[in-house]
Amino acid sequence: MIGLRPDPQQLVGQAWDLVVVGGGITGAGVALMAAQQGLRVLLLEKQDYAWGTSSRSSKMVHGGLRYLAQGDVRLTRESLQERERLLRELPDLVHRHTYLFPVRKGSFPGRLGLSVALMGYDFLAGIRDHRWISARALRQRAPLLKLKQLRGAMSYTDAVTDDSRLVLRILHHAAAAGATVVNYSAVQRIERAAQHFQLHIQDQVNGANYQVSSQKVINATGAWVDQLSNSSPRVRPLRGSHIFLPAELLPVTDSYTLPHPDDGRPVFVFPWHGVTCVGTTDHDHTDDPQQEAYAHEHEVRYLLTLVRHAFPSVQLDRSDVISTMAGVRPVISSGKGLKPSQERRDHAVWESGGVVSVSGGKLTTFRIIALDALKAAGLIDERQYRQLRKQPRMLANAVTVPAGLESPAGAVSAEHLTATLLRWLVAQEQPVHLDDLLLRRTRIGNLTADGGRGWVRTNQALLQQVLAWDEERFSAESNRYDQILKLYYN
Structure with missing residues (x-):
């Protein structure tokens, strides 16, 4: 288990094989996979664990149906395989969930296109669970859904989780494997010495400064990776915002994939922890990166517009919103001036000045991202890399958390x-x-x-x-x- 926060001064003078900078899902995954190889691992997080993107996602452990539609078969296959792994290994935390894609007359993609895409989706996942729901059955199942020109819906499954609890669970397993993890520890700079790296750190709790040395450093700070990468900027920060609505005002039991009436972007409406979540948006994030991201009012209006359009009998306004949430996606920039939603979501690993940086990717594929980073850092070789990718289980150590703490299905009070x-x-x-x-x-x-x-x-x-x-x-x-x-x- 993670345990009590250690006195950072106790970390000084220890011989660390690897320091991981960043306590989101990527850093947690790197710490876990490295500790399982017997390495002495220290993870440092500037804020709190999952403070950034990893507590503000759309809560989905999914293959990414739109990535398949864009022709990215490799990313979709990896994501689906990792989804199935997490469903097996963390059944209390990662739940299979039904998604409905309503089809209307003249809409794209239609029933045939969706059927073909979902056949491929299921094939890559090694399951078969998509089916067509008639308009009559859909009206009974989703009585609030807009009826105009409704032909029916394609039903398929992905998975849902509590993203910050997923990060903490992986950190618990990393600690059980021997890693030391410390939050509120800001790495201010990284210096390369003859045989090691010296990291200059400020304790954000008491303001004290200290240093630790390590053989290797992996910079896994997500949207903030360029600040320590010692290379030219690689990340295009994109903000995604969500709103939470009372379930009694917008009751849903399935997740809906709905095109926005203004621009056709797919937006999800789904049940989560007893409320209804609507999201996400996709905008370049130009706010101060050191401040928490927040949903701008035009994004809230955009999401409420979708709700009013898709569920016309539901009269909602701004005062009905329980809360908002915004995260910053660490998307690797193509440099082609694409619209935010057109940028690819795969990850990148690169090295500069000996520091290995990793960013981009998806919540679902954190294990693969971690292995790529460890290989780039020279901490595992090609043979180990192939073996670890194929290993039947990711979580070897038993970790026990209080009952009901992690389930995304339970209502919160x-x-x-x-x-x-x-x-x-x-x-x-x-x-x-x-x-x-x-x-x-x-x-x-x-x-x-x-x-x-x-x-x-x-x-x-x-x-x-x-x-x-x-x-x-x-x-x-x-x-x-x-x-x-x-x-x-x-």
């Missing part, structure tokens, strides 16, 4: 964060701030009407006791959390 669960989270997952607890360890901040503020007030004494906060610290944390919700999640 403040009552779920009991004193017992809070003590476990503090002892095992290194939360430093209230937003760590309420936005990433749990989803109370995203998915409850008050963002968990009432729970914080009611449980002040418990929080102060478990987190060892005095009145001044509690007040500062409460104010900080209120500001985060107001600025980035409203």
Whole structure:
């Protein structure tokens, strides 16, 4: 298990084989695969684990049907194979889920085109579960869906997860394999010495500066990778935003893939943790990269327009939105001036000055991305690489988390964060701030009407006791959390 946050000064002087910079899904995957090879691994995250893109995705573990439509068979095949692996190995955290693609008269792609694409999709995954749903059956199944020119829908399955919990689970397995992981540890620069690298780090909790040395460094900081890559910029940061709506106002049991009436882009509407999520958008992210991303109002309007168009009997406006969420995709730029949605989603690994950088790719394929990075760093050879890609299991060590914590199907309420669960989270997952607890360890901040503020007030004494906060610290944390919700999640 991850355990308590170590004193960073204890890391100084140790002989690290590998330092992984970045605590999102890619960095977690690299730390896991490296630790399983017997390497002494240290992972450092500037903010909190999954703080960036990996807690703000569309929650899908999927092959990417549109990637197949674009002719990217390799990426689709890899993604589907990894999807099936995660469904087998993490059944409580990754759930197979039904997706419906409504087909209307004159729409593209039609029933035949979708049937052909999904035959290939299922073939690559090694399953067969797509089928046609008639208009009559679809009206019974989805009575709120717009009926005009509706021919029916293609049904297929992908998978859904809680992305930040997936990152934390992989980190737990990495720690069980011997890795050390530390959040709120900012790598400010990397210097190459004769036989090793020297990393200059600032502890974001107490402001102390320290250094560690390592034989190898892998920069897995996602959308922020160019800041430490020692190379020309490679990443085109693209913002994707979502809105969360009350399930009683827009009840859905399946995930819908719906073309937006303004531009035809596919947008997903799906159930998640007891609410309905709508997303995503696709825009160049030009805001300050050091600040949290947030959904701009034109993106919220765009998503509400889709809801009103697809479900015309549902009268929703801005005041019905429980919360918003935005993440920054680390897309490898083609340099061709393409529209954001036309950029490829595969990953890239490169080396400059001895530092191996990795970015891009999908949540689903983090294991493959990690192996590519380890091979580029010379930590595994070609033979090991092929063997590891084919290994039947990824997770070798047993990890136990509290029941119900990880399931994306369960509704979220403040009552779920009991004193017992809070003590476990503090002892095992290194939360430093209230937003760590309420936005990433749990989803109370995203998915409850008050963002968990009432729970914080009611449980002040418990929080102060478990987190060892005095009145001044509690007040500062409460104010900080209120500001985060107001600025980035409203």
